[in-house]
Structures are given as structure tokens and as C-alpha cells.
Amino acid sequence: MKRGFGLILIAAVVAAIAGVLLVNSSRPAADQAANQTVPAAGGETGDGQAEADGRVTVQGFAFKPAVLTVKKGTTVTWTNRDSAKHNVVSAEDSPAQGLNGPLLAKGESYEYTFTETGTYQYFCEPHPYMKGTVEVTE
Numbered sequence: 427m428k429r430g431f432g433l434i435l436i437a438a439v440v441a442a443i444a445g446v447l448l449v450n451s452s453r454p455a456a457d458q459a460a461n462q463t464v465p466a467a468g469g470e471t472g473d474g475q476a477e478a479d480g481r482v483t484v485q486g487f488a489f490k491p492a493v494l495t496v497k498k499g500t501t502v503t504w505t506n507r508d509s510a511k512h513n514v515v516s517a518e519d520s521p522a523q524g525l526n527g528p529l530l531a532k533g534e535s536y537e538y539t540f541t542e543t544g545t546y547q548y549f550c551e552p553h554p555y556m557k558g559t560v561e562v563t564e
């Protein structure tokens with residue numbers, strides 16, 4: 427009788443431990459699933475914004491990204507993050523023209539809306555080695 431009760435107690439403890447292990451092993455899987463949906467949702471939002479507008483950062487005497495592809499009708503914003511002044515001007519031999527921004531101080535931006543498709547090559551007048559391209563597609 428006493429021994430039978432002991433076996434039941436051990437069985438109950440084993441069952442309880444197994445239950446805890448099961449719950450713990452299923453939790454990380456649930457966390458992983460939750461974590462996986464967050465970046466996926468963020469990525470979709472980022473893609474949507476990339477189609478709606480374009481951004482180029484002017485930093486370290488370079489345009490980032492150096493080549494940006496956008497759809498026709500997109501407004502691209504260049505923002506200077508350098509202490510040095512930069513501008514955005516169409517290269518003379520660029521297939522598509524139209525970029526002619528002012529010298530931008532740190533934190534200032536230049537916007538241009540691309541209403542025609544084409545390859546827009548540009549550079550920075552004070553630093554002609556700074557070059558960038560915007561590919562505008564249908």
C-alpha cells in the first residue's frame with residue numbers, strides 16, 4: 427500500500443517534469459515563429475517605401491547607394507551627412523539630364539521627381555570624383 431503510493435508519486439513527478447519539458451520545448455518554437463514574422467513584415471514595408479520614394483545619403487564623399495533604381499514618377503531625396511558641402515548635378519555626358527541641385531550643407535536635402543525613364547548620371551561639382559546614377563524604369 428505504502429509502496430504503491432510511492433510509485434504513483436514518482437509517476438506523478440515524472441509526468442510533471444515531462445509536462446514542464448514539453449511546455450519549455452514548445453515555447454522557443456513559438457518565439458521563433460513570432461520573431462520570423464516581424465522582420466518579414468518590416469521587409470514588406472521597406473519594399474513598399476522604396477517604390478514610393480527614393481533616398482540617397484551623401485556621406486564620406488560618396489553617394490549611397492551609388493546606383494539607385496526607381497520607377498517613373500518617383501521623388502528621390504539626397505541628404506548630405508558630411509560637414510563638407512556637396513551638390514547633385516547631371517553629368518555632361520549623362521544620357522538623361524535634369525539634375526541641378528544647390529550646394530547642400532550638412533543635414534540639407536535636394537529632391538527631384540523623375541517623370542521620364544532613363545539613366546541619370548550625376549556628380550558633385552566641388553568633388554567630381556563623387557558620382558552616382560539613378561535608373562528610372564517604367
Ligand SMILES: [Cu+2]
Nearest residue numbers: 511512550553
Ligand atoms: Cu561633394
